[in-house]
Each structure stands twice: as structure tokens, then as C-alpha cells.
Amino acid sequence: MEFFRDTHIDFMKYRKYFIVVSVVFIMVTLLAVFVHGHLNLGIDFVGGTQVTVKFHQPPVIDELREVMSKAGVEDAQIQSFGSAGENEALIRTSTVPDQEEGMQGVVLSALDQRFNAGATSDFDLNQRGSEVLSDLLFEHDPDQVRQQDEEVAHNHYDQVAESVLDIRRLSGLFDSWESLSEVSAVSAETLTVLRQNTHMGEFAVLAVESVGPQIGAELRRKGVLAIISSLIGMLIYIWFRFELRYGFGALVAVIHDVLIVLGLFALAGFEFNLTTIAGLLTLVGYSVNDTVVVFDRVRENLRRSRRERLIDVMNKSLNQTLSRTVLTSGTTLLVVGSLMFLGGDVLRSFAFILTLGVIVGTYSSIYIASPFALLWEQVFGRSAQQ
Amino acid sequence: MSRSLVWRGSLIAIAVAVALLSAYPLSEKINYGLDLQGGIHLVLQVEVEDAVRSETTKDMDRLVQELRDAGLGSASVEVTSSSGFDLRGVASDRDDEVTRVVTEYLPGWGWSRRGEEIQFKMEIANAAEIRKLAVVQAVETIRNRVDEFGVAEPIIQRQGLEGDRIVVQLPGVDDPERVKKLIKNTAFLEFRLVTFPLGGGGVGSREEIMAQYSGQLPTNVEILTGAIHDSQGAVIGQQYYAVENRPVLTGRDLRTARPGIGEFNQPVVNFYLTHEGGKLFAEATGANVGKGLAVVLDGRVVTAPNIRTRIADSGIIEGSFTRQEVEDLSTVLRSGALPAGITYLEERTVGPALGQDSIEKGLRAGVIGMALVVLTMFVVYKGTGINAIVALSLNIILIFGALAYFGATLTLPGIAGIILTIGMAVDANVLVFERIREELHHGRTVKSAVDAGFGKALSSVMDANITTLIAALFLFQFGTGPIRGFAVTLSIGILASLFTAIFVSRWIFDLILSRRRRVERLSI
Numbered sequence: 001m002e003f004f005r006d007t008h009i010d011f012m013k014y015r016k017y018f019i020v021v022s023v024v025f026i027m028v029t030l031l032a033v034f035v036h037g038h039l040n041l042g043i044d045f046v047g048g049t050q051v052t053v054k055f056h057q058p059p060v061i062d063e064l065r066e067v068m069s070k071a072g073v074e075d076a077q078i079q080s081f082g083s084a085g086e087n088e089a090l091i092r093t094s095t096v097p098d099q100e101e102g103m104q105g106v107v108l109s110a111l112d113q114r115f116n117a118g119a120t121s122d123f124d125l126n127q128r129g130s131e132v133l134s135d136l137l138f139e140h141d142p143d144q145v146r147q148q149d150e151e152v153a154h155n156h157y158d159q160v161a162e163s164v165l166d167i168r169r170l171s172g173l174f175d176s177w178e179s180l181s182e183v184s185a186v187s188a189e190t191l192t193v194l195r196q197n198t199h200m201g202e203f204a205v206l207a208v209e210s211v212g213p214q215i216g217a218e219l220r221r222k223g224v225l226a227i228i229s230s231l232i233g234m235l236i237y238i239w240f241r242f243e244l245r246y247g248f249g250a251l252v253a254v255i256h257d258v259l260i261v262l263g264l265f266a267l268a269g270f271e272f273n274l275t276t277i278a279g280l281l282t283l284v285g286y287s288v289n290d291t292v293v294v295f296d297r298v299r300e301n302l303r304r305s306r307r308e309r310l311i312d313v314m315n316k317s318l319n320q321t322l323s324r325t326v327l328t329s330g331t332t333l334l335v336v337g338s339l340m341f342l343g344g345d346v347l348r349s350f351a352f353i354l355t356l357g358v359i360v361g362t363y364s365s366i367y368i369a370s371p372f373a374l375l376w377e378q379v380f381g382r383s384a385q386q
Numbered sequence: 387m388s389r390s391l392v393w394r395g396s397l398i399a400i401a402v403a404v405a406l407l408s409a410y411p412l413s414e415k416i417n418y419g420l421d422l423q424g425g426i427h428l429v430l431q432v433e434v435e436d437a438v439r440s441e442t443t444k445d446m447d448r449l450v451q452e453l454r455d456a457g458l459g460s461a462s463v464e465v466t467s468s469s470g471f472d473l474r475g476v477a478s479d480r481d482d483e484v485t486r487v488v489t490e491y492l493p494g495w496g497w498s499r500r501g502e503e504i505q506f507k508m509e510i511a512n513a514a515e516i517r518k519l520a521v522v523q524a525v526e527t528i529r530n531r532v533d534e535f536g537v538a539e540p541i542i543q544r545q546g547l548e549g550d551r552i553v554v555q556l557p558g559v560d561d562p563e564r565v566k567k568l569i570k571n572t573a574f575l576e577f578r579l580v581t582f583p584l585g586g587g588g589v590g591s592r593e594e595i596m597a598q599y600s601g602q603l604p605t606n607v608e609i610l611t612g613a614i615h616d617s618q619g620a621v622i623g624q625q626y627y628a629v630e631n632r633p634v635l636t637g638r639d640l641r642t643a644r645p646g647i648g649e650f651n652q653p654v655v656n657f658y659l660t661h662e663g664g665k666l667f668a669e670a671t672g673a674n675v676g677k678g679l680a681v682v683l684d685g686r687v688v689t690a691p692n693i694r695t696r697i698a699d700s701g702i703i704e705g706s707f708t709r710q711e712v713e714d715l716s717t718v719l720r721s722g723a724l725p726a727g728i729t730y731l732e733e734r735t736v737g738p739a740l741g742q743d744s745i746e747k748g749l750r751a752g753v754i755g756m757a758l759v760v761l762t763m764f765v766v767y768k769g770t771g772i773n774a775i776v777a778l779s780l781n782i783i784l785i786f787g788a789l790a791y792f793g794a795t796l797t798l799p800g801i802a803g804i805i806l807t808i809g810m811a812v813d814a815n816v817l818v819f820e821r822i823r824e825e826l827h828h829g830r831t832v833k834s835a836v837d838a839g840f841g842k843a844l845s846s847v848m849d850a851n852i853t854t855l856i857a858a859l860f861l862f863q864f865g866t867g868p869i870r871g872f873a874v875t876l877s878i879g880i881l882a883s884l885f886t887a888i889f890v891s892r893w894i895f896d897l898i899l900s901r902r903r904r905v906e907r908l909s910i
Binding site for chain 2: 002003005006052054082100101102104105128129130131132135139165168169170171172173204205206207208209210211212214215222223225226229230233234237238241274275277278281282284285286288289290292293296297300320321323324327328330331332333334335336337338339341342343344346347350351354
């Protein structure tokens with residue numbers, strides 16, 4: 001199948017209108033972000049604590065919010081996480097003075113008091129580690145191995161504890177004693193000891209992230225610096241390999257892409273975190289990549305026919321590279337799209353940036369980059385100076 | 387087959403074989419990041435000013451001591467900052483004496499007279515050295531503690547070459563709170579003589595002690611507190627002890643410590659003293675039989691038993707400990723005290739369940755995305771599509787081979803990087819194929835169209851990939867952990883796709899074209 005064979009679209013003709021459309025679009029999105037009120041900065045950049053918890057029952061967000069505010073965590077942000085059947089929730093708090101090392105202790109004990117009030121023991125299988133479980137089993141010695149040798153007994157119970165907790169490692173949460181009786185390393189006596197001395201709490205902690213305000217400020221600074229320096233790096237590379245006018249065109253196109261994607265990202269309510277920066281940097285790379293291929297063709301065509309006007313050469317080059325531009329964007333869209341829909345919550349915001357980035361980047365490499373390179377030529381070029 | 391085809395084919399075969407060998411079996415050869423296998427990532431800050439301050443106090447005491455010995459008994463000092471203090475009560479005609487003492491006993495200090503007082507300032511190089519040593523020693527201490535914990539492949543290192551931060555990464559740890567406590571535990575152990583109640587034990591209130599000293603504590607005595615436990619080990623109250631300021635011994639005098647069982651079958655810590663420590667301890671306990679000896683840990687009294695006999699080189703710390711507490715306490719006592727306090731700046735703990743889930747979802751997205759790309763290439767380029775598919779498959783093999791070979795870590799964003807590479811790797815193929823089509827449209831023969839296509843597309847392919855590589859380099863520079871993993875897979879993917887799209891793909895074309903003398907049609 002061949003797309004766009006021998007097309008002669010006059011891309012440059014309406015360039016002024018497209019530039020106006022882009023500028024208006026950027027202004028509207030940025031304005032909307034400011035009116036909307038805030039950038040949703042994640043704990044990576046402002047500091048704070050984020051706890052991911054898995055429950056037996058689907059968590060009720062309002063109830064969790066109430067639990068948190070009773071515990072004195074006033075500004076907790078709570079949202080469900082993962083797909084519906086997974087019963088996971090994400091609790092995020094900002095940094096509290098005197099609690100710079102994180103609020104995870106406060107959050108978890110508040111949850112414990114609310115959901116595990118009727119606990120039958122002080123050993124929660126859903127929260128404790130394998131080493132303490134091994135110690136507990138060693139103490140009760142259900143398999144009668146202590147008389148032989150203490151060392152052997154420790155090793156034995158270490159293994160039993162590991163295989164018990166392997167279930168939690170796979171599923172995230174213990175929900176029934178039956179799941180334990182199927183494990184071959186767990187004897188009937190061990191199961192009895194576990195039933196008597198432990199309980200299965202209502203929730204398990206899947207992840208804890210805590211970032212101090214100092215680190216947050218640093219990451220913010222480093223993130224902005226990384227994006228700016230990568231832009232400068234691109235400009236210098238294109239300047240060096242091509243000419244300054246192309247570098248200018250590519251730079252304007254990239255800044256255009258980053259601003260639009262950032263605006264839409266903020267409007268969609270996604271959280272800004274380290275992965276967002278990674279997404280934006282990749283977008284910078286992709287956007288320039290797309291543009292450079294067009295410029296490469298412009299340069300080649302200019303060498304061949306020196307007489308032609310730059311604007312005509314650009315039009316010709318855009319048409320020649322059109323099917324490549326569309327096809328590459330298409331395959332990239334296929335993968336980032338599947339990442340967005342199938343890749344899970346953690347990668348969704350990242351995939352969102354790239355999906356938008358590929359679309360906007362393709363548009364800008366046609367309608368923004370070349371017109372601005374032309375503009376540079378018209379203002380500073382040889383013909384302008386004559 | 388021409389010789390060129392043979393050696394190029396062999397080179398490709400060798401590259402693939404090396405990649406396969408280094409990556410097989412995948413589950414053993416690839417390092418999974420903490421976000422995929424679960425574990426704890428900590429960034430902690432050593433409060434280095436504490437170390438400087440304690441050095442200042444030590445040197446200051448030394449100075450006063452030496453000046454007294456030199457007959458300047460009226461000297462008094464006052465701390466002004468973590469690395470400075472003022473000396474008073476020394477007449478200016480005795481400055482020569484001060485110079486002598488400072489040169490001999492306080493190297494690394496500078497001083498200047500301001501009228502009545504002399505200001506002491508630690509030299510910058512000296513303070514920097516103390517800060518550096520504090521961090522190095524903290525890394526060492528934490529490493530000792532973590533080693534005792536039995537974590538496989540822990541990472542404990544100073545962040546950057548300068549600075550006071552330490553990064554600790556412990557894969558597979560499932561009890562983060564315990565680990566954090568263990569690492570942070572300063573475990574400053576002291577043995578101090580009890581002055582009231584004289585035989586040891588404590589009293590119920592602070593007032594009781596103050597009454598004993600008629601409202602005014604002697605300068606060498608202070609009041610410390612300790613918890614009271616019931617038989618189950620739960621804290622049921624607090625009691626007070628009057629103890630001497632100066633410890634008889636500290637944790638530094640310990641040779642080793644081990645968990646043990648006491649006479650009532652309760653967990654205890656057995657400790658063994660160094661030769662020097664043993665002499666001091668024997669002297670002190672011998673002279674104070676019948677008095678109380680407080681075991682003080684981080685400023686809290688653990689227990690204050692009665693000294694029944696002279697103790698020479700070993701002893702027992704009894705308290706209301708659980709077995710786990712006894713193990714952890716022995717560990718920190720053995721590993722030595724931290725030179726300064728520690729603050730946690732960043733903690734990221736991921737349970738294995740979440741990581742497993744991420745791997746599955748990432749894998750699914752990757753497989754489906756790749757299938758769609760393969761399908762597209764077939765639809766668009768027909769027979770030549772196979773060429774792109776082969777290049778794509780080799781690309782993935784090379785990425786995993788390189789990851790395994792360089793011991794790089796695969797993270798969740800790293801998986802995203804591989805998936806993204808799949809989409810972008812075909813770009814180089816697309817550039818070349820489009821160019822070949824163009825040349826065919828211009829009426830060239832298949833062979834010369836392929837030649838021209840590769841030749842003309844080369845500069846575009848290089849430029850396009852180098853720009854992405856530049857972005858990946860900045861990403862690597864910026865990123866920590868997972869993000870760095872993304873930069874790594876993206877960079878490797880780009881390099882691999884350059885190899886497959888330019889070298890391998892060309893070889894496949896040449897191989898097909900060499901079969902027949904004249905090729906009339908190319909399925910593209």
C-alpha cells in the first residue's frame with residue numbers, strides 16, 4: 001500500500017493561518033490551566049508522602065478521606081488506583097512540619113485503627129515481613145524441629161515463612177486461610193499456629209513513597225534544567241549539522257509541542273512527576289527527529305537546484321517526506337497507544353504525553369518548523385540583507 | 387554468494403549469538419529494578435555538622451585541660467558555632483603560651499585575639515575532612531548493619547563524590563519500617579554510675595530525686611528516664627534515675643555483642659569488651675560494688691542493675707527486650723555507632739505484588755503494540771515488510787543482550803522505553819524503504835534503487851537518531867533509578883536500530899538480490 005504518492009500539497013501557502021491557530025491554541029490551553037487553578041504537582045516536586053493500599057473490599061474514597069482527617073491529615077488526596085477489581089487506593093499527603101521524614105506512619109496507623117480494630121492478634125499477616133514471621137513460628141515450633149538443632153529450625157521456619165509470604169507477594173493481599181493450606185511447606189500444625197497467633201488484616205501496603213521538601217525542590221530545579229538544556233543541545237546540534245535557520249525552526253516547533261502537550265496534560269488532571277519529565281524529554285527528542293528528516297530533504301534538494309526559492313523547495317520536501325512522516329507517526333502511535341490503554345496506571349500519564357506528543361509533533365514538523373525556518377531566512381538571510 | 391555477503395552475514399550471526407548468550411536465561415541475566423521486583427530505596431542525609439560540633443567540643447575541652455596544666459587555670463570557653471568557640475580569662479601577655487598549646491595539641495585550628503577574648507575557628511580544610519570522614523564512616527556503619535540483615539545485593543553508596551547524602555537500595559526487603567529503624571539507630575551506648583537511688587533501680591518521680599539533692603543537682607549529675615515494662619513487655623510507665631554525667635564506658639569500648647538467653651530464658655545481649663575497655667570497666671566496677679550501674683542507650687536508661695562483683699571483659703544487658711530487639715541491638719552495637727545523626731530525605735518502597743502487576747501489563751502492551759507494528763509494515767511494504775520484521779526482532783534481542791551484558795537495570799519506565807523503541811525503530815526502515823520506492827518511481831532498476839535508497843537515506847537516518855540520542859543523554863543525566871532505566875533502554879534501542887536498519891536490512895536486500903542475476907520486481 002502506498003500513501004501520498006507524488007503529492008503536490010501547498011503546505012506553505014496557509015502557514016500564517018496555522019501559526020495563528022497554534023498560538024491561539026497555546027494561549028487558550030495555558031489560560032485554561034491558570035483559570036483552572038493549579039498544576040497537579042506530585043510529591044516528587046513538592047515533597048510529601050504517597051501510600052498505595054490494597055483492600056479486601058472496594059475502598060470508599062469518602063470514608064478514607066474521613067479517616068485521614070480524623071487522624072489530623074487534613075489535605076490528604078485520595079483516589080482509586082488500578083482496575084476496578086483490584087480494590088486499590090492511593091493516599092497522598094503533603095509534607096507536614098516536624099514530619100519531614102514522611103507521614104506514612106500516621107497514615108498507616110490511622111488505617112489500622114479504622115479497619116483492623118477487631119484484630120484477634122497483634123501479628124498482621126498482611127503487613128509484617130518474613131523474618132518476624134519466621135521468628136514467630138520458631139517460637140511456637142509447630143513442626144517440632146527445635147529439639148534437633150536450633151540452626152536447622154531457623155532455616156526450616158525461614159523457608160516456611162518465605163513460602164507463606166510468597167502468596168502475598170503475588171496477589172498483594174491474603175484473604176483466606178484456605179489459600180495457605182494449599183502451600184506444601186505449610187503443615188497442618190503450622191496452619192493452626194498461624195490461625196491462633198496471627199490474623200489477616202483488612203489491607204496491605206503495596207507501595208510507600210516519601211519525598212522530603214528539600215529533595216522535591218531539587219528535582220523541580222533539575223527537571224526544568226534538563227528540559228532547557230536538552231533544547232539547547234538540539235539547537236546546537238542542528239546548527240552544527242545544518243544551519244542556524246533550521247535550528248531556529250526546529251526549536252520553535254519543539255517549544256510549541258512541549259507547551260501544547262503540557263497544557264493538555266495539566267487540563268486532563270494528570271500528576272506531574274519524574275515520569276512526566278521523562279515523557280517531555282522523549283517528546284523533545286521525537287519532535288526534533290521528525291523535523292530533522294524534513295530539513296535533511298530540504299538541504300538535499302537545495303544542493304540540487306540552487307535557483308529554486310526556499311519556499312518551493314520546502315513544499316517539495318514536505319511532500320516527499322510526507323508518507324514517511326505519517327507512517328512513522330503511525331507506528332509510534334500504535335505502540336504508545338497500546339501503552340496508554342494496556343500499560344497500567346503507572347505508565348498512563350507517560351503514554352498520554354507521548355501520544356499527544358506524536359500527534360502534535362507531526363503537525364508541527366509540517367506547519368511550524370519549516371515556516372519558522374523560512375521566517376528566519378526572510379529576516380536574517382542573504383536575500384533579506386541585499 | 388559473494389565474500390562480502392558471507393562476512394557481513396557472519397558478523398550479524400555473531401552479534402545475535404553474543405546477545406542471545408548473554409541474555410539467556412532472561413530471568414537470571416536481567417537485573418530488575420526496585421520498582422519491578424520490590425524493595426526499598428532510601429536517600430538519607432548525614433547531619434555532618436553534628437560531627438563537626440562534637441569534634442569542636444572535644445578539642446575545646448582538650449585546650450582548657452592543657453591550659454590548666456600550663457598554669458592558666460582561669461581559662462573559660464564558650465561555643466559560638468559548630469566550628470568555633472571563644473576563650474576568655476587569658477591575659478594577653480600569655481599569648482605565647484596559647485600558641486604553644488595550640489601548635490602542640492590543636493592542629494587544624496586558627497585563633498585571633500579580640501581584646502579580652504580569643505576567638506577560635508576550625509580551619510576550613512579540617513572541618514571539610516571531618517565532614518567527609520563522617521559520611522564515609524556512616525556508609526561503612528550502615529553497610530555493616532545491612533550485611534547483618536542478610537539482604538542480597540544491597541547498594542549503599544555516597545550520592546555523588548561530594549556531599550553528605552547516602553543512597554541505600556535494598557531489593558526484596560518486605561519490612562521497610564524495621565530496616566529504617568535499624569539503619570537510623572544511632573545506638574549510642576553508655577554505662578554510667580547511678581548516684582541515686584544508690585543501689586540502682588529507679589524512682590517514680592523527678593521530685594523524689596530533687597528532694598534528695600535538696601533542690602540543686604550537683605554539676606556532675608543529671609536525671610535520665612527509662613521505661614517500665616510489664617511481664618509481657620508492654621510499656622506501663624516511666625521511672626527516673628540520677629546518674630553521673632561522665633560515662634564509665636561507651637559503645638566504642640565494645641569488641642562485639644551477640645544475642646543470648648538470660649537466666650529466666652528471656653532474650654538478652656551479651657557483650658565483650660576490648661582490652662582497654664575491659665581494664666577501665668574492671669577498675670570502675672571493682673571500686674563501686676553495691677552501687678547501681680545504668681545502661682544508657684541513646685540517652686534513655688535501659689536498665690540499672692546493682693553491681694554485684696567486679697566485671698572485667700564481658701557482661702550482659704538485660705531489659706524488657708523481644709528476640710527481634712535483641713538481635714537488632716546486637717547488630718547495631720557490633721556495627722559501631724553512627725558518627726552523626728541521620729535524616730531520611732526520600733523513601734520509595736514498592737511491594738513485589740505491584741511490580742509483578744507492572745511487568746504483566748507492560749509485557750501485554752508491548753506484545754500487542756509490536757503485533758500492530760508488524761501488521762502495519764506488512765500491509766504497507768508487502769514482501770519487504772519481512773525485512774523490517776527481521777530487523778525489529780533482532781533489535782529486541784540486541785536490547786536484552788546489551789542490558790544483560792552491561793548489567794544495566796530494567797525498570798518499569800525502561801520497559802516503556804523498549805516498547806517506544808519498537809515503534810521508533812521501524813522509522814529507520816521506513817526512511818530507507820520510502821527512498822527505494824521513490825527511486826523505483828524514477829525508473830531505476832531494483833539494484834540501483836536499493837543502492838540509492840540506502841545511500842540517500844543514510845544522512846536522514848543518522849540525524850533523526852542522533853537527536854533522539856541527545857534527548858536520552860540529558861534524560862540519563864537528570865534521572866535517578868527508574869528514569870535512568872528508561873534513558874538506558876532508549877539509548878540502547880536507538881543504537882541497535884541503527885545497526886539493524888542500516889547494516890542488517892541492507893544485508894537482507896543484498897542477499898535476496900544476489901540470488902538472481904536480474905531482479906525485475908521488488909515487493910515493496
